[in-house]
Amino acid sequence: MTCPITAGVDGTEESLAALAWAAREAVRRKLALRVVHAWRYQTHEALEAIEAADPEVQVGWAREAVGEAARTVTERYPELEVSTDVLEGDSVDSLVAAAAEAEMLVLGSRGHSRVVGFLVGSVGQQVIVESARPVVLVRAGDEAASEAAGREIVVGQQGEPEDGAEALRFAFETAAARGATVRAVRAWTLPPLFAYSPGSLKLLDEAGGMEPYERKALTAALQPWRERFPDVPVTEHVEMGSAGQVLLSMATGAQLMVVGRRAHRTAVGARIGSVAHGVLHHAGCPVAVVPQA
Structure with missing residues (x-):
């Protein structure tokens, strides 16, 4: 149905x-x-x-x-x-x-x-x-004019490929329906010293450093959606900074911002994550919040 x-x-x-x-x-x-x-x-x-x-x-x-x-x-x-x-x-x-x-x-x-x-x-x-x-x-x-050609569907991606799969799905489906470009954004920051482990250091060394590692991670997350939507143009954007700030810097040229969310349970009830919260309050374009599995 x-x-x-x-x-x-x-x-x-x-x-x-x-x-x-x-x-x-x-x-x-x-x-x-x-x-x-x-x-x-x-x-x-x-x-x-x-x-x-x-x-x-x-x-x-x-x-x-x-x-x-x-x-x-x-x-x-x-x-x-x-x-x-x-x-x-x-x-x-x-x-x-x-x-x-x-x-x-x-x-x-x-x-x-x-x-x-x-x-x-x-x-x-x-x-x-x-x-x-x-x-x-x-x-x-x-207004409909905000959906004009040239304005992108911006989607945030973090973590492993499966972590943002539903948000990517929504972004690609929307772009396909509109004939729009997807701009996939992955933000990264330097981890604290105690976050390093022999395993993570090995992965970073093999990737050539933090930024190349993040680029490879974004490319891997996008691969199945590129294959499923071959006619949708994709721009990959990797930038150092907080995820919320990096996404908001893309909002001016966006016709839609897509973010994933996992509900955070606290003593005072469930709350959306800080990235989704920030984008919802500050982005001038429509924002789609997509629950993650």
Whole structure:
């Protein structure tokens, strides 16, 4: 069964930009689009004053809003199959469940509805942590022009080849659908003295030093994806520095930034890694966060 691309909307400028991004991607990939709104019954004196205390009234508003949002894309892309859903319950749980049934979930990077919406700051980050599928964050003001030819799909790769396989897969699939170039970025730093071992020193000696070793590691990670997507141009970029800073330096020329993530469990709950966190907060282009196996 083919999964749709799902966009979460809450009526804000950010979520409508996310919806437009999701619609364009669905058209390119020849997938259906599902538009969802996370809703929970609200009780408040202000709502009672305008006779909106009835849950049916509130859910009716939500259905009308999501339907209107969907019409903005069906009018522009009449060939696109679009469905809508109002998901009642906890925002995080609802959106994570929607993501599980989707090719990807697309959200506005900052958005909220004062009455029945969800916060895409705290809630959005928690959805990223919990989602088993890629989550794309889109800022307000993002337009189709940002996907023009010459702008790259930038993807970060670290560790062993299998560590970033899902992020690379997502980047290559997106580039293939858009006719874009993939810029694969691997950042490296000098390890502390105690990190050296006879085995690691032998590998570094055989590679000719740290940077050649990192270049070989990136080339090895990219090899299966080059073979699978032979028509996708690839630029390899290896640079000394922190992964977050190196990736952000590439954001200006990117139409999409792709990062992998493993959720880090702490005493105060799960958090995304520092690289994904930094890119999400500072990159001006849309960011796709892809869970790693």
